Amino acid sequence: MTECNFKIQDTSSIVSPGLVVFREVMNANLAEMLREAGDVTRLRPHCKTHKMKAVTKIQLGMGITKHKCATFAEAEMLAEAGVKDILLGYNLVGPNIQRAVDFVTRFNDVQFIATADHATPVRQLSEAMSAANKTIELLLDLDSGQHRTGITPGETAVQIYQLFHDLPGIQPGGIHLYDGQNHQTDLEARRQAVMSCWQLASDFRDQLEREGLRVPRIVAGGTGSFPVYASISDPALELSPGTNTFFDNNYGKMFPDLQYTPAARILTRVISRPTEETITVDLGYKACASDPDVTKRVIFPDLPNAEAILQNEEHLVLRLKNAGDLVPGDELLAVPGHICPTSALHKSAYVIEDEQVSENWEVSSRDRWLTI
Numbered sequence: 001m002t003e004c005n006f007k008i009q010d011t012s013s014i015v016s017p018g019l020v021v022f023r024e025v026m027n028a029n030l031a032e033m034l035r036e037a038g039d040v041t042r043l044r045p046h047c048k049t050h051k052m053k054a055v056t057k058i059q060l061g062m063g064i065t066k067h068k069c070a071t072f073a074e075a076e077m078l079a080e081a082g083v084k085d086i087l088l089g090y091n092l093v094g095p096n097i098q099r100a101v102d103f104v105t106r107f108n109d110v111q112f113i114a115t116a117d118h119a120t121p122v123r124q125l126s127e128a129m130s131a132a133n134k135t136i137e138l139l140l141d142l143d144s145g146q147h148r149t150g151i152t153p154g155e156t157a158v159q160i161y162q163l164f165h166d167l168p169g170i171q172p173g174g175i176h177l178y179d180g181q182n183h184q185t186d187l188e189a190r191r192q193a194v195m196s197c198w199q200l201a202s203d204f205r206d207q208l209e210r211e212g213l214r215v216p217r218i219v220a221g222g223t224g225s226f227p228v229y230a231s232i233s234d235p236a237l238e239l240s241p242g243t244n245t246f247f248d249n250n251y252g253k254m255f256p257d258l259q260y261t262p263a264a265r266i267l268t269r270v271i272s273r274p275t276e277e278t279i280t281v282d283l284g285y286k287a288c289a290s291d292p293d294v295t296k297r298v299i300f301p302d303l304p305n306a307e308a309i310l311q312n313e314e315h316l317v318l319r320l321k322n323a324g325d326l327v328p329g330d331e332l333l334a335v336p337g338h339i340c341p342t343s344a345l346h347k348s349a350y351v352i353e354d355e356q357v358s359e360n361w362e363v364s365s366r367d368r369w370l371t372i
Contacts (some may be wrong), residue, residue, distance in 0.1 A: 006265070006301070009355045011331055016269045017287035025263035028246060030062060033244045034195045036230045044068050044087060044219055044238045047078060047365070048340050049165040049246045052349070052359040056081040056300075057118050059245075068219070068240050068363075072372055079107045079367035087113045087219060089176060089240075091141060091149060093121050097128050100298065102372050104134045112201055115141040115176045117151040120161050120171065129169025137173035138164050139219060142204065144197040146181040153204035165301050166351070174217035174236065177201045182225050187257045194221075194228040205236070224255045248339035249299050250292060264343065266298065266334045267350075268316070270326050279323050281332060284314035287345055289338035298334035313365070 002026050014020065037043045044066040047056060056067065056078055066085040069075045078086050092100055104112050116122050116138045120181050131134055140161045151157045164172035164355075180196040184190035195257030198220065205215045219238045221229040226241040242249055247260040268283040290295050294311050303320055310317040336342040343349075344366040351359045 005259070005355075007355045008267070008357065009299045009350055010357065011267060012255070014267050014359055016267050016331070017281075017283045018267045019264060019287075019343065019349040019363075020267050021246070021264050021349045021351050023263075023351055023358070025063050025261050026115075027058075029245055029260045029263055030059065033241055034062065034064075034225075036227050037239055038230060041066075041241050042230075042237065042239050044069070044085075045203070045245065046089070046242045047074050047341065051077065051343050051363050051365040052361045053077055053081045055245060056057055056083060067100050070097065071365065071368065072103065072163060073367050074122070075103060075112070075316040075371050076370045077109050078372055079103075080364075084109060084114075085111045087115075087139070087176075089219070091115050091117060091121065092125055094156060095288045097121065097125050099372050100125065100136055101128050101132045101134055104129075104136055105132060106141055111137070113137040113139060113173045115139045115149075116160065116164075117143075117149060119160055119163060122160060123167065125162075126167035126169045130167075130304075132169075135169055137171045139173045139178045139217075142198055143181045143205055144177055144180065148178075148180065150176075153200060153207070156269055157204065158208065158211065158213075160218035162215055165213055172214050172216070174219070175201050175205060177218065177220040178222055178240075179220070179225050180222055180256065181301060183254055184220075184224075185254055185256065186189050191228050192257075193300055194225040197225075198229065198232060202234070211283065212302050213283065223251050223258070243339055246339045246343070248337060248342075249335045250296060250337040254324070255266055262339070264333045264336065264339055264349065266336060266342070268332050268334055269314075271331070273323060274317070275323070277321065277323050278317055278319050279326050280315050280317050282314060282332075283316040283334055284312055286313050287334050287342075288334070289341040289345075291341065292337040296337045298336055300334055302332060302333050302347040321334075 038064040046068045064072040068087045141150040183273045198222040246264040268281040272280040306320040
């Protein structure tokens, strides 16, 4: 973890609630991610945390050439930033099938990969790609126990992967494995759970290869499982850390072994002191992720005993014993509980270097679509 005083000398240009990124902390997080990976060529970080072209270019400058995303807007942002190897870790259905064709047509110098776990959209994608004389790589999405997407290894899974080989416009790209269910705080318990997931994927890879099917890569992991996968020596394994670039408070509590520091915070201002024990700040759920419980959406390092008791669209009410010490206009820095959807709620981020606002970074892929 990096040491930072998280001070901003002049906040007059920051409209609150405003997303701020402390660049030296982000740089330290990226350095730690590279240290854990051991080899930069193993990395395929997810851009969902930042959604920013500026951050992507910084990662490219560090030698991180393979990237992952969850939307076509994010894929387009990555391509515009100069990424030539993009995994859209999302199953394509409906209009997204034609969007995939449009993407590979426009960015014909980009290796574009997507995921699939059912034969029907695979056949539809094959028809669309072959009609346009284009090709896309697919990863078979495995379900390791989260039961969100993916298919359990077995006969049906083999049949779908066989389609990747047989159908025109499709190339077999390997296996995708996201084990988001592994939230064990104890590192050894998490290690055992993650290794079970890895065994599932590697055994299935071996089965496919015995049947003569090519499996060039296995993309695996998330924030908590990243260090476990990083300890595995397998040339096909690509590491896919999630929130590590910015990090957040909830993962910091859940995974105390991770040496990352929340780099993105929200500057908020007191707008009211409705009672002797409460203050209201301008940090509603239009500015921070609302998927955690209201008590876990943000924390205030300068107010460690503050209790969030009510949040609406533009307001957050805090109960604290020293409420009388604060007056409207006072400023606070909040650490988001869940940074990924928080970033998507801001048009841009104020970058802090040497305690000053140095520039603004556009959150360019916060929307569902850009041009494709």
